[in-house]
Amino acid sequence: MTNRKLLLLILYTFSLSLFSFSTVKAQGFDSTQIGKEYPYILPILGKKAYTKGYKLPKPFGIMANSIFTKQNIVLENFAMDFVSLGEEPELVDLSSIIDFGTSKVKVLTANARIDAWILPFLSVGGYYGRFKSETTIALEKPLKLNAQSNSDGAYWGFNFLVVAPLGPINLGVDYSWSWSDNNLLDKPVLVNVAGIRAIKNWPIRNKPDMFIGAWVGAQFQFLDAKTSGQVRLGDVIDIDGGARQDLEDWYQAIEDPSSLHDYLYNKIDESLDDVENTTVYYEFDKRLEKNWNLVVGGQWQINREWQIRTEAGFLPGKYQIMLSGNYRFGF
Template identity: 25%
Template sequence: MRKIGLINALLLMFVFNASAQIFSNKVVGEKKLEERDSLKQAVYPYMLPIWGEKVTKLGFDLPYSAGFSTQYFYQESDILINNLFVGFNDGTMYDLDEIVRFNKATARTNSISVRPDVWLFPFLNVYGIFARSNNDTNVDFGVYVPGEFHLDPDLGFQWNWVKAMDFKTEANFEASTYGFGLTPTMGVGGGFIALDMNWSWSDIPELSEPARIFVFGPRFGKNFQFGKPGQSLAVWVGGFRVKMNTGTSGSLSIDEVLPGFDDQITGAYEKIEKSQMAVDDWWSGLTIQEKADPINIAKRTAANKGLSVAGSVVDAASRAETVQYSLDKRQAKMWNFIVGSQYQLNKSWALRAEVGFLGTRTHVISGLQYRFGL
C-alpha cells in the first residue's frame, strides 16, 4: 500500500484553467475592408454557434465551432491548514489546532487533460474536462504539548508550548478529474479579453468526498496575423485565481499516516510527564496560604486540564489502528500572475504555452488544439 501522510491525502491542488485563446474577432480598419466585406457576403455553413450567420454578416471572423485539446499542466503551490480535528479508532474527535502546528505544506501536480469544447454562442465557449494526474505533497509539522505556564494580567492563563514530535512527510498519489468550464470572450481588431472559469471534481481514494476546485482566469491580449490565411500569434497577460473546498474529512490507517510513530509517541509521553512533574513540584512548593490563593488554584487547574487533554490524545494515538480527521484548507494566496502565447498554424491547429508566477503558486501549461466546423 502506498505510504501517505494524514495531510498529504488532502493537498491535491491542480487546476485545468487552460482555455486556448481562440475568439470571435470583429474585423476593423481600412486595411481589413476587403476581408470584412468577404465575411459579410459569405454563407455561414455550420450549425454552431447560435447566431453564427448573423454575427458573421456584422463583420466578425468566427473560429471553427468545435474542437478538442490535449494539455500538459504542472503546478506547485503552498497550502494553509487549520481547524484540525483528529480521532482514533472511530473514537472521540480532539481539537488539535494548538497541538498540531504546520510549518509548510506544498503540493505539486503533473497532469494530462483532454478538453472537448463548442462555441454555444459567438462570444461563449463551453467545455468539458477529463484528466489524470500524478501528485506529490510535502508537509512539515510539529506536535506540541504544554510546557511552562504563567498567568498574564491581560491575557489570562498562558502556556509555553513545547514541541513533542516533529514530522516531515512526502507522498505520491494519482487522481482522476472531471469538470466543465465557460469562457466568455470578445475580440475587436485582434485585441481580446477572455474570462475563463471552470469547476472541477477530483477523485482521491484517501478522501471521503471529491476535492472541489473553482478557477477564474481573466486574460487580456493581442492577436497578430501573418501573411497566410488563418495563421497568427497571440500573446496575453492576466490573472489566475483558485478556490478550493475548505472542508475535508476521511479515515486512514495509522501506518499510512505516520511511519515510525511508536518512537514519536514515546518521546511525547516523556515530555508530558516532565511537564506534569513541573506542575506538581510547583504546587508542592507553595505554602498553605499560597495554595488557597484563587489565582494559584486556577493556574493548577488549567495546567492539569491542558496536560490531561494532551495525554489523552497521545494515549489514544498509541493504541490506534486507524485515524479519523477533519480540517479546513485553502490556498496561501488565491491569485498569481500569468503570461502566455499561442501560435495558430491555421484555423484547425494551434499550439499554446503559459506560465504563472508571483504569489505562492507557479504553473506551466502547454497544449495542442484541433478545431473543426459543427
C-alpha cells in the same frame, strides 16, 4: 476523507481552469468574406458576422492538455489522537497549541477537452482527465513530523468562456465547474475556478490564418474542505532522530503549561515508547494558502485548424505550468 484525496482534487481542478481557457478568438476583419455564405452550423449569429467580414475561429475544438501544479496549503482546526493497538480514537482539538510548517501539494494532470462556440463571443466545453498527486503535511511543534501521501484519480467538468473585443485587445473571462474522485473519496468533490485575461494577437505577414497571441491575467479558485485520516506513527517519525528531545524542548519552552499542553505531552511521550504500534488519527480543515494567482501565456496559431499554447501561473508558494495542443474544425 483522507488528507491526500482532497488536496489532489483541489489542484487538479484548479489546473482545469487553465485548459478551460479555449482558443483565443482571432478577431479580425476580412473584406473578401462580405456577402459570402457562412459554411458552419455554429455559432448562432455566426452567419451574420461572417457576411459582414468578421473572421471567426472554427466552431468546434478538441484539446489535449498537460499541467503541473505546486502550491502551499493551510491547515486549521486540527484535532488528533495517538492510539495504541486495539484502542478507539478520541480526537481532541489541538489547533491552539501546535505549529505547522509549510504543507504543500504537487499535482501532475492530463486531460482532453471538447468545446463549441455557441455564439460568436461564447464558448462552452466539457473535459475529462486523470491526475497524480503528492501531498506533504509538515508538523513543527511539539515534534517534527512529516506525512506524505500519493494518490491518483479522475476528474470531469464543464466550463464557459466569454471573449469581448476591447479596442486592440480581447478580454476573456472563463468559469469552470469540476468534480474530482478517486478510490479514497466518499463522493466526488466540486471545485470552482474563474479567470480573466487580456489577450493581444499579432498576425504573421503574408500568412492570413497564422498569428502569435499573448495574454496576462489572474485566476481564482475556491477550495475549503474537511479532511480526516490516520497514519502509523512509525511511518512518519524517526525515533532516533531527536523526536523525544523535540518534545522536551517544546514543553520546557512553555511558561505556563495548560491541561491541554499536559495532555498532548503525555500522549506523545507514551506513544514514543511504541511507535510501531501507535496510530495517529487526525482531522482538520484545509484551504489553499492563496486563492488567486497571476497568469501569463502565449499561443501560436499555425493555421485555422491547429494551435499550440502554454500558460504559467505564479505567486510565492503557488506555481503552475500548462502545455496544450488544439485542433479546430467545423461542419
